[in-house]
Amino acid sequence: MNNARRYVVKVGSALVTGRSDGLEVAALAQWARQIAHLRAIGKEVVLVSSGAIAEGMQRLGWKIRPHRMHQLQAAAAVGQMGLIQVYESCFRDHGLRTAQVLLTHADLVDRRRYLNARSTLLTLLDLGVIPIINENDTVVTDEIKFGDNDTLGALVTNLIDADYLIILTDQAGLYTADPRKVSTATLIRKVRAGDPALEEMAGSTASAIAKGGMLTKVIAAKRAARSGANTIIASGREPDILMRLANGEQVGTLFEAATTPLVARKQWLADHLQVAGRLGIDDGAVHALRSGGRSLLPIGVRRVDGEFERGAVVACVDPQGIEVARGLVNYSAQEARRIAGKPSGDIEAALGYVEELELIHRDNLVLI
Numbered sequence: 268m269n270n271a272r273r274y275v276v277k278v279g280s281a282l283v284t285g286r287s288d289g290l291e292v293a294a295l296a297q298w299a300r301q302i303a304h305l306r307a308i309g310k311e312v313v314l315v316s317s318g319a320i321a322e323g324m325q326r327l328g329w330k331i332r333p334h335r336m337h338q339l340q341a342a343a344a345v346g347q348m349g350l351i352q353v354y355e356s357c358f359r360d361h362g363l364r365t366a367q368v369l370l371t372h373a374d375l376v377d378r379r380r381y382l383n384a385r386s387t388l389l390t391l392l393d394l395g396v397i398p399i400i401n402e403n404d405t406v407v408t409d410e411i412k413f414g415d416n417d418t419l420g421a422l423v424t425n426l427i428d429a430d431y432l433i434i435l436t437d438q439a440g441l442y443t444a445d446p447r448k449v450s451t452a453t454l455i456r457k458v459r460a461g462d463p464a465l466e467e468m469a470g471s472t473a474s475a476i477a478k479g480g481m482l483t484k485v486i487a488a489k490r491a492a493r494s495g496a497n498t499i500i501a502s503g504r505e506p507d508i509l510m511r512l513a514n515g516e517q518v519g520t521l522f523e524a525a526t527t528p529l530v531a532r533k534q535w536l537a538d539h540l541q542v543a544g545r546l547g548i549d550d551g552a553v554h555a556l557r558s559g560g561r562s563l564l565p566i567g568v569r570r571v572d573g574e575f576e577r578g579a580v581v582a583c584v585d586p587q588g589i590e591v592a593r594g595l596v597n598y599s600a601q602e603a604r605r606i607a608g609k610p611s612g613d614i615e616a617a618l619g620y621v622e623e624l625e626l627i628h629r630d631n632l633v634l635i
Contacts, residue, residue: 289325378578544573
């Protein structure tokens with residue numbers, strides 16, 4: 268793990284609220300300190316943090332977690348203020364800037380919004396900012412809610428092509444059985460993510476504060492593995508856990524992915540049965556894609572067929588009409604027509620803005 272560059276770290280409610288009502292400021296300060304250390308050694312970190320509803324309940328004077336959706340939404344809206352306020356203060360002590368990012372499932376299902384969220388997060392990381400992510404509980408409904416921040420962490424891991432998803436909880440990792448009920452249960456050190464037996468083994472261990480249990484964490488590891496990311500489930504009570512993991516120490520349970528992120532992404536593209544449009548490219552572009560592993564630039568495009576939005580899967584066809592590649596397009600069909608055949612440096616003059624310099628980036632393109 269010490270060779271990994273990009274981490275998504277998810278901390279559960281029990282690790283930010285402690286045994287008191289609302290947030291435990293000292294706990295958040297510890298996460299900020301450890302993440303600051305990771306940043307200092309060249310790691311990129313996105314933090315997915317629970318705690319907004321618990322903090323909102325404390326501020327509103329509620330002792331029992333409500334069940335009605337609008338009350339949970341109100342608590343989240345109030346609590347987000349406190350959660351981000353504390354994190355901002357703690358990270359500022361280490362000279363780091365933070366950004367609040369609230370997501371819903373709909374943001375990651377729609378390809379245009381997916382790419383917008385991805386671009387924003389990658390830009391924040393490039394700027395050295397720590398994104399702090401939570402579900403947008405204020406507007407969430409039963410149809411679009413993630414349901415737990417373990418799932419959110421996995422989806423963010425896929426979104427930004429992270430190397431590792433680190434799920435920190437109040438348990439040491441995945442056991443052969445619930446250790447609180449079975450005295451002979453033993454900690455599992457390494458497994459293959461997605462093994463069906465793991466979900467049965469995990470059972471259900473949700474706490475009164477946290478919504479997710481070990482089962483949601485195992486399922487999250489399976490989701491993260493789809494983009495080639497490994498997952499570690501470990502105890503957030505371990506001292507300096509993030510620093511130790513980054514140094515390669517074996518702590519908790521490692522869920523190994525079967526493929527690398529790039530292979531997984533390209534396999535998804537190759538298996539995509541429907542394309543939203545076609546880009547007719549010249550022989551120079553065909554050669555660049557096939558021989559040089561290049562991105563598709565607007566200058567190599569001669570024709571744009573179909574109507575599609577940014578983020579759609581489109582086919583790239585040679586002058587004879589034969590498909591040579593497909594990928595996720597960075598511009599809509601209307602925009603693509605306006606920049607087709609132009610150098611990348613002319614995109615802003617043609618559109619008034621620049622989303623990306625490439626029409627399709629090589630990481631989002633697979634040869635057919």
